[in-house]
Amino acid sequence: MNKSRLNVRKTVVSSTLVAAMVFSPVLSDGAFAQVDSNEVKQSDSVSSSSNNVLNSGDRSEAVTALQTELESLGYYTYHVDGIFGQITEAAVKDFQEDEGLTVDGIAGPEVMSALSAVDSGATEPTSDEEPTESASQSEVVSIAKSLIGTPYVWGGTTPDGFDSSGFIQYVFNEVGVDLSRTERDMWKYDGTEVASPAIGDVVFFEGTYDVEGASHSGIYIGDNKIIHAGSSGVEVSDLSYDFWQDHYLGVKSFK
Numbered sequence: 001m002n003k004s005r006l007n008v009r010k011t012v013v014s015s016t017l018v019a020a021m022v023f024s025p026v027l028s029d030g031a032f033a034q035v036d037s038n039e040v041k042q043s044d045s046v047s048s049s050s051n052n053v054l055n056s057g058d059r060s061e062a063v064t065a066l067q068t069e070l071e072s073l074g075y076y077t078y079h080v081d082g083i084f085g086q087i088t089e090a091a092v093k094d095f096q097e098d099e100g101l102t103v104d105g106i107a108g109p110e111v112m113s114a115l116s117a118v119d120s121g122a123t124e125p126t127s128d129e130e131p132t133e134s135a136s137q138s139e140v141v142s143i144a145k146s147l148i149g150t151p152y153v154w155g156g157t158t159p160d161g162f163d164s165s166g167f168i169q170y171v172f173n174e175v176g177v178d179l180s181r182t183e184r185d186m187w188k189y190d191g192t193e194v195a196s197p198a199i200g201d202v203v204f205f206e207g208t209y210d211v212e213g214a215s216h217s218g219i220y221i222g223d224n225k226i227i228h229a230g231s232s233g234v235e236v237s238d239l240s241y242d243f244w245q246d247h248y249l250g251v252k253s254f255k
Helices: 014-023 042-050 061-072 086-098 109-120 135-146 164-174 183-189 242-247
Strands: 192-194 202-206 214-222 225-230 233-238 248-253
Touching (some): 164 183, 164 225, 183 202, 183 248, 202 242, 242 248
Antiparallel strands (some): 202 214, 202 248, 214 225
C-alpha cells in the first residue's frame, strides 16, 4: 500500500509516546473496538503498558500519542480519542505493511522504532505542496453543508427532498463523480474502501433497515461527524452515537 508523504508534518513525539506508554494506565473498550470487558484484566493492561505494547481494547494517553503520530504520517484520519479500536488497528496495520513489518495491528517496540525513524526524516510542507484537504474534498463538504435542512423524501434525489443515497449521489454528481443509485451498489461497485474516514469520504452503515448490505451513509466532515439524509432531513450527526457504532460497515473514498 503506497501512501503519500507530501503532507506529512514533522512531529517529534516518539519520546512522548514511549513515556506515555510506560506511565499511563491502559483501560479497555472504545469506539469500534470489539472487546469483551470480561476478558480484559487489570494485570494484563499493566503488563501491556509496561512492555511498551499497545493493542486493540487499550485506552490511554499512550494511545492518544500513537494516534497523533499516525495522523501526522497520514495513516490515521479519524477522531483522536485515545481508544485503540478497529480504526486505530487498521492504521497500525497499514503502517506496518508500508514499513515491511509484521502486519498484526499491535503497536510494539518495532512499530515505535519505525515511527521514530520515519518522523526523523519527515519535512515540513512547502508552499508548493498541496494542502491536506483537496479542493474536491472541500467542495463536497461545502455542497453537503449547503443542503442541511432539506426534507427527507423516500426516493428523493433533488434539493426538493432526498433519501439517504439520493443525497450522496447528488452531492458527488455536483463535483463530477457519478455514483450508483443505492448505498448497496455504492458499497459494492464504486470508489475505494479505506481504513478510516478522511474529510469528504463516505461512511457506510448496515442493518439500519431490512435490506442486505449497506443501507445508509453519510459524508464525513471531520471532528467525528457526518452529514446525512435521515428521517428528519439532511442533518449533522455524531459518529460516537451508539446507533452508528452498532451499524458501522466501513468507509469509501470517491476522490
